[in-house]
Amino acid sequence: MKIINKAQAGSFESSDILVMVEPSDAKGRNIEFSSTVGIQYGESILAEIHSVLDEMNVEDVQMIVNDKGALVPTIRARVETAITRGRGEQKGTLA
Amino acid sequence: MKNSLGKEIPESIEGLGKLIPYTGAWGLQDRLDEVKLVPVPAKARKPHYDKTCANLEEAIKKSQPFNGMCVSFHHHLRGGDQLIIQAMEIFKKLGIKDICIASSSLTTAHDCLVPFVLDGTITKIFSSGIRGELGRTVSEGALPNPIVIHSHGGRARAIKEGRIKIDIAILAAAAADNEGNATGQHGPSAFGSMGYGMIDAQYAKNTIIVTDNMVEFPCVPASVPAHYVDFVTEIETIGDAKKIAGGTTRITKAPLDLKIAKMAADAIIATDYFKNGISFQVGAGGASLAVAKYIRKAMIEKEVQGSFLLGGVTSVCTDMLEEGLFKSIFDVQGFDAAVSSSLLNNPKHIEISSDQYASPMNSGAMTNKIDVVALGALEVDTDFNVNVITSSTGDIMGASGGHSDTAAGANLSIVVAPSFRGRLPIIVDKVMTVVTPGESVDLVVTERGICVNPLRKDLEKQLKEAGLWVRDIKELAKEVEEIVGKPAHVATTDKIIGVVEYRDGSIIDVIRQPKK
Numbered sequence: 001m002k003i004i005n006k007a008q009a010g011s012f013e014s015s016d017i018l019v020m021v022e023p024s025d026a027k028g029r030n031i032e033f034s035s036t037v038g039i040q041y042g043e044s045i046l047a048e049i050h051s052v053l054d055e056m057n058v059e060d061v062q063m064i065v066n067d068k069g070a071l072v073p074t075i076r077a078r079v080e081t082a083i084t085r086g087r088g089e090q091k092g093t094l095a
Numbered sequence: 096m097k098n099s100l101g102k103e104i105p106e107s108i109e110g111l112g113k114l115i116p117y118t119g120a121w122g123l124q125d126r127l128d129e130v131k132l133v134p135v136p137a138k139a140r141k142p143h144y145d146k147t148c149a150n151l152e153e154a155i156k157k158s159q160p161f162n163g164m165c166v167s168f169h170h171h172l173r174g175g176d177q178l179i180i181q182a183m184e185i186f187k188k189l190g191i192k193d194i195c196i197a198s199s200s201l202t203t204a205h206d207c208l209v210p211f212v213l214d215g216t217i218t219k220i221f222s223s224g225i226r227g228e229l230g231r232t233v234s235e236g237a238l239p240n241p242i243v244i245h246s247h248g249g250r251a252r253a254i255k256e257g258r259i260k261i262d263i264a265i266l267a268a269a270a271a272d273n274e275g276n277a278t279g280q281h282g283p284s285a286f287g288s289m290g291y292g293m294i295d296a297q298y299a300k301n302t303i304i305v306t307d308n309m310v311e312f313p314c315v316p317a318s319v320p321a322h323y324v325d326f327v328t329e330i331e332t333i334g335d336a337k338k339i340a341g342g343t344t345r346i347t348k349a350p351l352d353l354k355i356a357k358m359a360a361d362a363i364i365a366t367d368y369f370k371n372g373i374s375f376q377v378g379a380g381g382a383s384l385a386v387a388k389y390i391r392k393a394m395i396e397k398e399v400q401g402s403f404l405l406g407g408v409t410s411v412c413t414d415m416l417e418e419g420l421f422k423s424i425f426d427v428q429g430f431d432a433a434v435s436s437s438l439l440n441n442p443k444h445i446e447i448s449s450d451q452y453a454s455p456m457n458s459g460a461m462t463n464k465i466d467v468v469a470l471g472a473l474e475v476d477t478d479f480n481v482n483v484i485t486s487s488t489g490d491i492m493g494a495s496g497g498h499s500d501t502a503a504g505a506n507l508s509i510v511v512a513p514s515f516r517g518r519l520p521i522i523v524d525k526v527m528t529v530v531t532p533g534e535s536v537d538l539v540v541t542e543r544g545i546c547v548n549p550l551r552k553d554l555e556k557q558l559k560e561a562g563l564w565v566r567d568i569k570e571l572a573k574e575v576e577e578i579v580g581k582p583a584h585v586a587t588t589d590k591i592i593g594v595v596e597y598r599d600g601s602i603i604d605v606i607r608q609p610k611k
Contacts, residue, residue, distance in 0.1 A: 014517045037518050039488060040582030069517030071579065 003061050007085035010070075010078040017045075017070035019082040022062040029053060029060070035067035048072055052079040061086075100480065100529055104602045108594065110219060110240035115601045120503050120535045123599040127456050133257035136300050138325065146327045147273050151305060152185045154326040155263070158301035160186060163193045164262040167299060169292035170200040170223075171267070171279055171428060175338030178267045178305055180207045181330065187216050195219035197259045199250060199291035199449065200494055203227040204338070212237050221259050223247060224484070224494020234490035234592060236608045242491065242593045244484055244530070244606075247291065247427065248453025248462060248500035249598040254298050255456060258600065264299035266292040266319065267333040269435075271306040275324025276317035279429075280439040280446075282308035284332070286339050287408070287429025287438050289318040293448035296323040307333045316439075318446055343410035343433045344379065351513055351542055352382040358564070359469055359511045359540040360389030365561035366554060368466045368507050369399065375421070376405040376468040376501055377412075379430045382511040386469040387411045394420050405452070405461050405468075407497065413437040416444060425461050427452040427497075453500035455598045462497065462504035470498055472512045472539075474526040477569045479533030479548050481510055482526035484595060487519050489585035489609030491593050495530050499598050502535040507554070514541040520575045520582065522546075522568065527585065529604045530595055543571055586610040 003023045010018040024030060031049065035042055045067055053061065061083075070078070084090045098104050098116035107113045115123070148154035160166075166186070168179050179198065186194060194217050201208075201220075206228040211217045213232070220242040225233060233242050245253055253259045268277035269285045279286040284307055296302045296319040304319065309329040347353065359382070363369055377387045388411070394401065401421040404412045408426045410433035416424050423443045429435055437444045453462040473493060474482040481502075486492035502508040512521045522541060537554060539546040546568035547555040558565050586609070593606035 037487065037582070039585055041518060041580060043583070044580060069519065071518060 001057065001087050003058070003083070003086040004088050005086060007082055009081035009085065012066065012068065014068050015070055015074070017065065017067040017075050017078050019078045020064040021082045021086040024060045024062040027060055029058070029063065031063045031065060033065045037067070037069050045075060048075045049079050052076050053083070056080065056083050058083055098602060100532065100603065102529065102604050104605060105591065108241060108591065111243065111594065114594070117532070117597050117601040117603040120532050123601055127599055130256050130456065132255050133260070133298070135297055138322070146275055146324060148326050148328040151181060151328050151330055154303045154328045155182065155185050156189070157326055158263045158303060160189060160191045160263065162191060164191070165195040165197055165260055167197040167261045167264045167295045168199070169266055169289065169295065170198055170202060171286040171289060171291060172204070172334040172339050174202050174204045175334040175336065176202065176204040176267070177332055177334045178265065179205060182265050183208060183211050183216065187211065192216055193218045195221070197221040197261060199247065200224045201226065201229060205229050221245060221250070221253070223250065223496055225491050226493070230492045231490055234609060236590055236592055238592070241591050243596055244495050244593055245596045246453065246495045246499045246598045247449045247497045248455055248460065249596055249600065251294050251448070251450035251454040252456050252598065252600060254294050255450070256600070261295055261299040262301065264292070264295035264302045266296060266302065266304055268304050268306040268319070270308045270310050270314050271304045271327055272310055272312040272314040273327055274312060274321035275304045275319070275327045276314040276321045277304045277306065277324070278314060278316055278318040280316060280318065280435055284308065284334055284336050284339055285432065285435040287435040288426045288446045290427030290447055290452060291449050293319055294450050301325045303328065305330055305333060307331060340429060340432045340435060342431055344384070344431045346385050346388050346411060347381055352385055354542050355382040355511050355513065355540055356385030357389050358545060359386045359509050360393065362509065362538055362540060362545055362558055362563055363390060363467055363507065364393050365563055366507060366557050371400050372402045373399065374402045374405065374464065374466045376407070376465055378469065378471050379407050379409055381471055383469045383471045384409060384411060386511065387415070391415055391420060405465055408434045410434060413444065416441065425452070453497050453598070460504065462500045465501060465505045467507045467509070468501040468505040469509045469511055470502065472510045472521065474521055474523050475510055475512060475539050476523050476526045476533070477572050479536040479539060479568070480526050480529040481531040481536060482528045483530050485528040485606055487585070489527065489587060491606060495595070499531040499535065502531045503598065507537050508535060509538045509540055510536055511540045514543045514571065514575045515579050518579050520579050522572045522575050524572060528595060528606055532597070532603065539568060541571065543574065546571060
């Protein structure tokens with residue numbers, strides 16, 4: 001399943017994470033990542049992101065991720081929602 | 096050598112000399128009673144000597160500045176200070192280098208000092224705290240000598256025993272007369288108590304009073320009296336009045352802070368200290384200040400009459416004085432305009448120096464008299480040690496303030512903090528930097544329960560009998576780690592960028608440069 005449109009999930013609030021996705025012509029995952037807790041959790045946040053992308057079979061994607069100290073369930077939920085929106089698959093009123 | 100908290104402390108540091116390792120909250124008590132105080136400089140003048148100078152430059156020139164000297168300031172203008180920068184520009188113009196800055200603290204208003212650090216005009220800093228760009232610059236190792244972080248009480252001690260030897264004190268006043276009687280209590284730039292500057296005026300070789308509001312002699316009250324003052328000058332502005340002290344202080348509406356504050360108040364009420372005659376200190380914001388809201392309510396409901404409030408004073412405190420809940424306020428530093436007018440108009444609102452506030456060498460220190468204090472924290476560890484100075488990036492980005500002074504003195508010292516903040520754990524195994532030793536902290540109150548220092552079995556019993564949520568701090572640290580995940584530690588180099596002096600002058604910790 002390809003990312004077909006620009007989409008985002010999350011916010012700039014403390015304890016949240018903003019995930020933006022775009023269709024990508026290039027191969028692979030290009031993730032621009034920044035975090036207020038990058039020193040402490042940078043690697044593990046990226047690992048969580050890749051884990052969600054693996055589960056959702058996302059191979060080619062352009063992502064911008066701006067984390068302000070979100071907990072793991074929040075990170076996973078925001079990535080999942082951004083991808084779902086980017087694929088035009090989200091059901092319900094917020095799509 | 097190792098101090099009693101197991102921290103590796105160098106024997107001596109160039110520019111600072113020999114270091115004394117921390118040996119416990121009262122480890123140096125005997126020494127403090129015997130230490131030789133430095134003499135107060137003599138200030139003989141001929142009759143009708145004129146202290147006034149046309150401008151700050153003339154006052155500085157008359158104070159005979161030299162390379163390597165120590166210049167002191169107070170930080171009562173907080174984020175609105177514009178005096179330090181004006182003074183530094185004059186020193187630079189005069190070609191003075193290698194200056195030691197001894198400010199009672201430094202705020203975000205002092206980012207403008209960065210160029211003076213980078214070009215060698217400033218090479219040493221003593222301060223309670225440091226923030227913003229200046230904090231980052233110091234954390235990057237820009238100073239040739241480590242910054243010395245002291246508590247407010249520790250600073251008074253350091254000046255009296257000559258560890259901080261002030262050559263020129265440049266003290267902002269909101270009103271002053273031509274003899275140098277000076278106060279912060281009234282005037283367009285009123286900032287309230289001048290508590291941190293009083294000791295500087297007394298011990299400096301040269302004391303300059305700088306005001307933007309010269310009044311007719313005598314300036315009353317004389318928070319700093321003329322007999323300590325060498326020169327007086329009027330300048331256009333000492334600072335930005337809006338940033339110095341605005342309006343009143345509001346108590347937070349953040350639900351988490353309020354929950355923690357309510358839990359802390361419940362704990363205080365459950366102890367034997369909550370009774371007629373209670374004395375009390377809270378912080379200036381966040382959960383710590385909010386504790387006052389619930390204590391006030393309980394005092395009214397249970398008809399408890401307090402003795403005195405101490406601090407760091409906000410309008411929340413002056414309201415309680417006016418309501419008659421407390422009989423007096425002892426004020427070393429005000430935080431809003433309402434405090435300045437209360438200090439000026441209410442005789443029960445008493446201005447005190449940092450020496451009387453918190454010095455470990457003062458038999459009248461108010462922190463030794465206090466019952467209950469509620470304090471904040473950046474990190475607390477399972478030995479109850481508290482960090483209020485280094486940030487999550489390892490930078491020096493906070494202030495020691497009266498934290499360790501009040502914790503040591505109070506019958507009941509409470510640290511209020513969320514268990515984690517933006518994913519970063521606040522309750523940890525080991526704090527990055529110890530400012531306040533765990534042995535002087537009695538309770539740690541978080542939204543996930545109250546931890547009682549094992550040294551205080553009496554408190555544990557009282558809180559449990561009241562049905563409060565008491566839990567083991569190690570268990571709490573583990574629970575927090577399960578929620579946020581184990582953080583990678585901030586890597587540091589071997590270079591020491593800061594030294595944390597405990598209030599008695601011993602070294603409780605050192606701060607090493609974070610790797611970037």
